[in-house]
Amino acid sequence: MGKAHKLVQWDPHNIKEKLLEKYPPKVARKRAKQIMINEALENTTPEIVANVRTIPGIITMRGCTYAGCKGVIMGPASDIVNLVHGPIGCSFYAWLTRRNQTDGINDTDANFINYCMSTDMQDSDIIFGGEKKLEAAIQEAYELFHPKAIAVFATCPVGLIGDDIHAVAKKMREKFGDCNVFAFSCEGYKGVSQSAGHHIANNQVFTHVVGRSETEKTEKFKINLLGEYNIGGDGFEIDRIFQKCGITNISTFSGNATYDKFASANQADLSCVMCHRSINYVADMLETKYGIPWIKVNFIGAEATAKSLRKIAQYFGDQELTDRVEAVIDEEMPAVASALQEVLPRTQGKTAMIFVGGSRAHHYQELFNELGMKTISAGYEFGHRDDYEGREVIPTLKVDADSRNIEEIKVEADPFLYKPRKTPEELVALEEAGLEFKAYTGLNPDMALNTLVVDDLNQYEAEKLVQLMKPDLFCAGIKEKYSIQKLGVPMKQLHSYDSGGPYAGFKGAVNFYQEIDRLVNSKIWSYMKAPWQEKPELSATYVWE
Amino acid sequence: MINPAKTCQPIGAMYAALGIKGCLPHSHGSQGCCAYHRSTLTRHYKEPISAATSSFTEGASVFGGAANLIQAIDNIFTVYQPEVIAVHTTCLSETIGDDLPQIFDKAKKDKKVPAGKTVLGAPTPSYVGSHVTGFSNMVKAMAALAEPSTKKNGKINVIPGWVEPSDMEEIKRLAAMVGARINMFPDTSGVLNGPLTGEYKMFPDSGASIDDIKNSGSSIGTLALGEWCSADAARLLDTKCKVPCSILDMPFGLQATDRFIDALRTVAGTSVPDEIAAERGTLVDLISDMHQYFYGKKVALVGDPDQVIAMTEFLVAIDMRPVHIITGTPGKKFESRIKEITKDMGRAVNVKAKGDMFLLHQWIKNEPVELLIGNTYCKYIARDEDLPFVRWGFPILDRQGHQHFPTVGYKGGLRLLEKILGVLLDRKDRDDPEEKFELVL
Numbered sequence: 002m003g004k005a006h007k008l009v010q011w012d013p014h015n016i017k018e019k020l021l022e023k024y025p026p027k028v029a030r031k032r033a034k035q036i037m038i039n040e041a042l043e044n045t046t047p048e049i050v051a052n053v054r055t056i057p058g059i060i061t062m063r064g065c066t067y068a069g070c071k072g073v074i075m076g077p078a079s080d081i082v083n084l085v086h087g088p089i090g091c092s093f094y095a096w097l098t099r100r101n102q103t104d105g106i107n108d109t110d111a112n113f114i115n116y117c118m119s120t121d122m123q124d125s126d127i128i129f130g131g132e133k134k135l136e137a138a139i140q141e142a143y144e145l146f147h148p149k150a151i152a153v154f155a156t157c158p159v160g161l162i163g164d165d166i167h168a169v170a171k172k173m174r175e176k177f178g179d180c181n182v183f184a185f186s187c188e189g190y191k192g193v194s195q196s197a198g199h200h201i202a203n204n205q206v207f208t209h210v211v212g213r214s215e216t217e218k219t220e221k222f223k224i225n226l227l228g229e230y231n232i233g234g235d236g237f238e239i240d241r242i243f244q245k246c247g248i249t250n251i252s253t254f255s256g257n258a259t260y261d262k263f264a265s266a267n268q269a270d271l272s273c274v275m276c277h278r279s280i281n282y283v284a285d286m287l288e289t290k291y292g293i294p295w296i297k298v299n300f301i302g303a304e305a306t307a308k309s310l311r312k313i314a315q316y317f318g319d320q321e322l323t324d325r326v327e328a329v330i331d332e333e334m335p336a337v338a339s340a341l342q343e344v345l346p347r348t349q350g351k352t353a354m355i356f357v358g359g360s361r362a363h364h365y366q367e368l369f370n371e372l373g374m375k376t377i378s379a380g381y382e383f384g385h386r387d388d389y390e391g392r393e394v395i396p397t398l399k400v401d402a403d404s405r406n407i408e409e410i411k412v413e414a415d416p417f418l419y420k421p422r423k424t425p426e427e428l429v430a431l432e433e434a435g436l437e438f439k440a441y442t443g444l445n446p447d448m449a450l451n452t453l454v455v456d457d458l459n460q461y462e463a464e465k466l467v468q469l470m471k472p473d474l475f476c477a478g479i480k481e482k483y484s485i486q487k488l489g490v491p492m493k494q495l496h497s498y499d500s501g502g503p504y505a506g507f508k509g510a511v512n513f514y515q516e517i518d519r520l521v522n523s524k525i526w527s528y529m530k531a532p533w534q535e536k537p538e539l540s541a542t543y544v545w546e
Numbered sequence: 547m548i549n550p551a552k553t554c555q556p557i558g559a560m561y562a563a564l565g566i567k568g569c570l571p572h573s574h575g576s577q578g579c580c581a582y583h584r585s586t587l588t589r590h591y592k593e594p595i596s597a598a599t600s601s602f603t604e605g606a607s608v609f610g611g612a613a614n615l616i617q618a619i620d621n622i623f624t625v626y627q628p629e630v631i632a633v634h635t636t637c638l639s640e641t642i643g644d645d646l647p648q649i650f651d652k653a654k655k656d657k658k659v660p661a662g663k664t665v666l667g668a669p670t671p672s673y674v675g676s677h678v679t680g681f682s683n684m685v686k687a688m689a690a691l692a693e694p695s696t697k698k699n700g701k702i703n704v705i706p707g708w709v710e711p712s713d714m715e716e717i718k719r720l721a722a723m724v725g726a727r728i729n730m731f732p733d734t735s736g737v738l739n740g741p742l743t744g745e746y747k748m749f750p751d752s753g754a755s756i757d758d759i760k761n762s763g764s765s766i767g768t769l770a771l772g773e774w775c776s777a778d779a780a781r782l783l784d785t786k787c788k789v790p791c792s793i794l795d796m797p798f799g800l801q802a803t804d805r806f807i808d809a810l811r812t813v814a815g816t817s818v819p820d821e822i823a824a825e826r827g828t829l830v831d832l833i834s835d836m837h838q839y840f841y842g843k844k845v846a847l848v849g850d851p852d853q854v855i856a857m858t859e860f861l862v863a864i865d866m867r868p869v870h871i872i873t874g875t876p877g878k879k880f881e882s883r884i885k886e887i888t889k890d891m892g893r894a895v896n897v898k899a900k901g902d903m904f905l906l907h908q909w910i911k912n913e914p915v916e917l918l919i920g921n922t923y924c925k926y927i928a929r930d931e932d933l934p935f936v937r938w939g940f941p942i943l944d945r946q947g948h949q950h951f952p953t954v955g956y957k958g959g960l961r962l963l964e965k966i967l968g969v970l971l972d973r974k975d976r977d978d979p980e981e982k983f984e985l986v987l
Contacts, residue, residue: 058617058620088637089672094583116548127673156637190607403603
């Protein structure tokens with residue numbers, strides 16, 4: 002029984018109206034500014050409201066600052082002991098729940114990712130303060146593991162009771178001498194989403210770790226890969242391609258990271274920014290302090306991967322590297338093309354919705370485009386306006402109360418380690434040749450006219466969008482997975498990949514094609530009704546008569 | 547603490563609240579708490595977990611979260627239209643001293659709570675007890691809704707404790723067989739093991755109704771399954787509504803199920819039907835059939851106190867030797883109960899409340915075992931020590947079936963034994979040398 006071709010007609014203005022109609026007026030006014038009908042205007046991108054508070058009681062996809070700091074940024078670092086200062090829950094929930102894969106190959110061969118460490122604050126600690134307990138926990142972690150570094154994370158009550166975690170960290174760092182102890186004021190109530198936590202984490206890594214390595218990296222074509230978290234082995238695949246091309250990835254922030262890799266980041270000659278949301282400011286700081294220029298890359302999508310490799314080769318301007326990159330692309334692409342040809346007849350013309358992250362909702366449209374699938378609605382969970390509209394809007398962003406309490410660190414050129422990688426003339430020449438530095442486009446300009454862009458989508462709106470626009474696939478996170486699937490629409494997790502992946506690079510693209518084919522062409526969705534529900538009337542004769 | 551065998555109170559409160567019909571749990575704290583609990587529960591139950599949050603910001607943390615909660619209540623009743631909102635606190639709102647009853651009063655005065663709708667609240671500070679305590683506190687908040695009555699309705703309250711939806715279903719089935727009319731709360735069966743039909747019901751037509759919970763004050767008695775999960779609520783019903791209670795172990799394994807059935811028929815004044823005796827006999831039969839493989843095998847066990855106590859008794863009953871036993875939840879009685887259950891085992895056991903899995907791992911290294919039982923996190927120990935491993939407890943993040951197949955009751959006992967024997971014999975088949983590898987076991 003073939004499925005009838007589904008033709009869904011919708012008017013975006015009508016959809017927007019329907020999303021808002023049930024809200025109390027105040028909520029509707031606020032949400033209206035975060036729901037945008039994508040209209041390509043001459044020279045300008047329409048403005049969207051993003052990175053603002055979630056409305057209490059509205060079931061959000063967002064998490065907290067601690068989750069962004071400990072879970073996302075620091076979670077993947079294998080040889081740094083992560084110690085959470087707070088009641089047990091925060092550490093427990095961040096225990097191995099993000100798919101922080103690590104190959105454990107580093108100079109110490111230490112991997113602490115499998116451990117969950119917490120000061121397990123009790124009511125007496127809340128009343129009398131938890132600094133002593135924290136000190137004892139740091140001491141215990143040091144004695145047990147002798148790590149290169151111990152990272153301390155504050156949870157909500159720590160900030161409220163005023164424990165000075167930075168003072169404790171400093172004291173212990175000085176006491177140990179051979180273990181770098183530093184702390185993160187990443188209380189969950191700070192900021193409006195995980196994004197604030199990314200910022201707090203990256204700032205501290207930059208302040209306390211980067212530039213401290215004593216081993217000199219002498220390889221050719223040294224880069225940093227910023228904003229890649231090795232979910233499902235994405236980073237492994239990207240590193241495989243780099244190796245094949247002869248590109249040396251000094252430090253990934255922070256997939257499969259180690260202390261020494263972070264510490265060596267200042268030695269790269271180019272920073273490649275993947276998820277700009279979580280890390281563009283680090284790229285800027287690396288440039289200001291150490292003289293490393295940065296470009297935007299994207300390894301989600303086979304074509305995007307090829308393009309990013311070519312950008313890196315263009316930057317280094319070395320014929321041998323350029324030839325090798327082209328050879329690798331030529332070698333990898335046939336398998337990708339044949340996998341795509343296999344699935345394309347079944348995926349072409351299908352539709353998707355993507356609501357994740359601060360860049361994935363954009364990046365993954367590359368893969369869907371390759372599959373001939375249109376993204377009819379998308380948005381970020383914790384994006385900022387520049388992620389929607391493009392980096393050029395940053396100077397015009399308003400700093401509100403919630404952003405103001407997230408520390409911005411000012412850096413200047415390091416008196417010893419600053420070294421311009423290119424002369425100003427060389428940079429200008431590269432720019433003239435089409436290589437853009439410090440630039441990324443937003444999601445909006447890359448989406449079709451009259452698609453819907455929704456910031457901080459919530460459960461109610463998600464359900465409405467699916468019912469009204471009937472996509473063939475919905476992409477979000479674990480919390481959204483089953484409510485969408487109950488509606489009879491397949492759901493793909495694009496945070497954790499549903500235990501799948503990698504989806505980055507060339508092999509990742511092949512995996513993704515096959516996975517999406519599985520999802521949008523599965524028979525499961527035809528089983529929703531039993532035969533007697535589809536045809537409830539009794540016929541005059543029984544079938545066996 | 548390293549590798550905890552517990553998590554914090556609010557997640558237990560959220561799970562309990564999902565067992566109320568038409569209820570939206572609400573987390574009064576910063577939005578990460580709610581996100582984490584929903585994620586963990588979703589990964590365990592593989593079902594939608596809807597819950598809202600007060601989304602505290604720095605301002606709310608300084609000036610109090612009342613405005614956030616009142617706005618949340620208004621939005622929730624307008625947008626999602628539940629019958630009930632069950633609010634639990636967090637370490638954040640507890641530390642700043644938000645007073646739920648006072649905020650609820652204000653919400654009612656401001657007409658944010660529509661007529662006929664219920665808002666209930668439980669204090670669940672994350673820095674006291676564990677997820678089990680939070681579950682208990684939310685169940686106690688349910689019991690606080692009970693209305694005293696001199697007219698008894700002949701029903702028995704059953705407070706099942708934090709067991710799977712499948713277990714709750716099984717408890718109802720057993721009670722119906724005994725002929726006991728029960729009023730069970732919370733009840734997550736049908737809520738967290740629902741069907742896929744192409745229709746999403748945010749509030750499935752299942753769970754304990756608010757009316758039934760209120761009527762629990764008219765019941766003839768209460769059976770609380772599990773001291774840690776259920777006793778506080780049962781005692782509150784006793785003092786507030788004069789409903790007498792018995793605190794039983796959770797009905798895992800032979801003897802605890804025997805006591806549960808016996809208590810049910812005693813309070814209900816019915817006789818136990820032959821079908822139940824037959825189910826019991828089947829379990830005894832299986833124990834006898836499998837006994838040679840269980841006898842004397844050393845087991846390490848970690849989980850929540852009520853579960854672990856019942857399981858320890860079951861393991862002892864089938865002649866296994868639970869030698870390392872840990873719960874992360876505090877409670878002095880835990881260690882003494884375990885010692886009492888294992889006193890005739892012929893050796894002392896390692897037992898600890900408020901323990902962690904790091905300690906369990908050290909114990910196993912010092913004295914190896916032949917079987918490990920615990921939640922999914924144990925798989926790292928199982929892999930390191932190459933141990934046969936049965937997943938049981940919360941959370942189970944890497945296997946499915948616990949939502950659908952009970953482990954309570956006699957039938958649940960069959961499933962536990964099948965799982966244990968399965969991993970033991972898989973290991974034997976894997977390790978036996980060629981000449982010892984046999985077809986028939």
